[in-house]
Amino acid sequence: MELTCPLPLNYQQIVMAHGGGGRLMQQLLARVVQPTFSNDYLNQQHDSAVFTVGNQRLAFTSDSYVIKPLFFKGGDIGKLSVCGTVNDLAMSGAKPLFLSCSLIIEEGFPIETLQRILQSMQETAEQAGVMIVTGDTKVVDHGKGDGLYINTAGIGLLETDLIIQPSSIQVGDAVILSGDLARHGIAVMLEREGLDFESEIVSDCAVLSPLVQDLLQAGIEIHCLRDLTRGGLASCLIELAHSANVHIEITETALPIIEPVRTACELLGFDPLYIANEGCFALFLPAEQVASALAILQKHQTGQHACQIGTVQSTHEQGLLTLSTAMGIIRGLDLLSGEQLPRIC
Amino acid sequence: MCLAIPAKIISISENNDSLQRMARVDFSGVIKDISLAYLPDAKVNDYVIVHAGLALSILDEDEAQITLAAFAEMNNVS
Amino acid sequence: MFHKQAFRNPAIAKKLVAAIAQISTQPWTIMEVCGGQTHSIIQYGIDQLLPDNIRLIHGPGCPVCVTPLAYIDKALAIASVPDIIFCSFGDMLRVPSSHSDLLSAKAQGADIRIVYSPLDALKIAQENPNREVVFFAVGFETTAPTTALAAQQAKQLGLKNFSLLTCHVCVPPVMRALLKSENCQVQGFLAAGHVCAIMGYQQYHPIAQRYRVPIVVTGFEPVDILQGIYQCVQQLEAGRFEVENAYSRVVKEQGNTAAQNAMQQVFQTVDRNWRGLGEIPQSGLMLAPSFDAWNAELKFNVQTINTEEPKACRSGDVLQGLITPPQCPEFGKTCTPEHPLGATMVSTEGACAAYYRYRRGVN
Structure with missing residues (x-):
């Protein structure tokens, strides 16, 4: 909204509101992120980037999941990390196919809890008809993370000719x-x-x-x-x-x-x-x-x-x-x- | 001051010390323990106006009915 | 819930609007004192429903808005002491001081927590006996009793790691201050319903008599507000200036006497600076000397912090009804919710913020 007439960036540091989905986040994306990476796909500003490979139109997206508490009524960070990325693909009209799963785990995190979360991811993936086919694991020092952060990326196939954007x-x-x-x-x-x-x-x-x-x-x-x-x-x-x-x-x-x-x-x-x-x-x-x-x-x-x-x-x-x-x-x-x-x- | 909304008292944990008198209240599906320290007369099933964890006053249902009845009687003007 | 829908019923609201139009024969200017009422008025578009001859001025009734810079600077000084847990209502976090705000302090590592009640802060203190826990107590007479209760409980429990940064303010002195001003445009008041739930409305009789203004105790639902306006206009048209209660399901004349007694024990009345309005005599509440041990200003030695208010901000004029927010040259330009110059842009309830949020782009 301020693309033509930007207000000064008032914060020298990132504050929580920069991730809150409101005006500050829009400003951060519009002034710091998008100008740096600017290209035709990114500039579509949709939940997924849609591009053509051979004769196929594909959708590609990524999202990170940071939530307190890790378990809540109706879900957990694992279910959320599959739903969110699958849904971003779906919003371009794509049929979701494959996901990645990257884990950033805080030292001391119980393995049993991790297993529960991964199981939840797998169950949600099955419901969505997608497979989790690649990933990465990193561990950070105790006190440097809220137990667990998850990033998932996803690829989907567009079987429709509609341009949904x-x-x-x-x-x-x-x-x-x-x-x-x-x-x-x-x-x-x-x-x-x-x-x-x-x-x-x-x-x-x-x-x-x-x-x-x-x-x-x-x-x-x-x-x-x-x-x-x-x-x-x-x-x-x-x-x-x-x-x-x-x-x-x-x-x-x-x-x-x-x-x-x-x-x-x-x-x-x-x-x-x-x-x-x-x-x-x-x-x-x-x-x-x-x-x-x-x-x-x-x-x-x-x-x-x-x-x-x-x-x-x-x-x-x-x-x-x-x-x-x-x-x-x-x-x-x-x-x-x-x-x-x-x-x- | 402003954000105070009605809740129904579900139960009261009586305490000899009035400062510690607490109630469990229902805000249409959201439950919270709040203080009744300054409403010694509040009883179970009363609606109370709650602000920042403290019950401010008992909602007077008769008065609400009187107000609503007055609106019903107000002549329609065109 | 309890009658909620009835007091939001558009049919009743329209009836009241028609009744107001029918009885009013000339222009009237009415101030709603409480920010919660301002919020409802803008949210439901009540000012747009009213006949053109009824003008509403949005009052100073937002404790977040009127908290002076000095107290926000005190809060920041305390919050940045190592190992402190600083607790606050959510709306204070974005309020800028002379150099920063609590959200930025949080981003830089201060342990700042949003609580729903001072009693939750007290609980945090009990659960963290090795850390100092401070609660930033702002608000009008509605909120002051909860602070009083937290102070009384802390004293009773002998809780040594809990203290209060207290900046409570009172409504009647600011009404008097506004009425005393030569330029005052206000002809009638909607008094803040939840303040009156605690304090009653006896103290308004002398104000109504002395300044010859009707004062109607008013609630927060759209029908409540229209009823308050209707009764106020009725009095203005009849040349009466009395205190009336249009929120009788919640407010009794004597108020909540137990809460008033607690406030008397815990607080003393002091002169207080209001952001955008300046110093108003006997308008603030601070902890009485018997609660010195729970007074964060003394405990953390910040009582000498004193910050000047910015000059460009015309929130005082907005509050007095001399200008509407869009008439301020800074509105929407150098002054926005992301970068507020003064009180009324700070809180979502502030008159300027409410205009900015709900009006921009329309018309």
């Missing part, structure tokens, strides 16, 4: 959400040390490629897909509106949020529109295909809450996301600086 979004498209909002972020937050909340909120962490493959096989003309991770729904749609130069409007009363998640957000002063999911995506498609797409998504347990949440209204030079509120007011949504912090006042 932000620039394919068209005015008049419907926006479908595949699941309920903010569940992963809240599930993890409530289990963090220091907050001492109890709840039955389970992370939505799940593999999304079967949903996408079913949509493609049914001939749904997908224009764009984006899974909601850091920064939540609002950050995801703001980035897409910006990349596609469109005005997207979503309807507050249509947004699926389960009651305990809504309450937890009120308790901590969070806006659920900016909280992470790990098993939920936004889908842009022609409005006339909404009913058939919803029918396909709702057959999957992960997609049972799928619903239309908005539309692409018009072209817009800088990109704009607005929310039509329950009170009948329309207001703009902007990126947050970084991760939301629990607030008291």
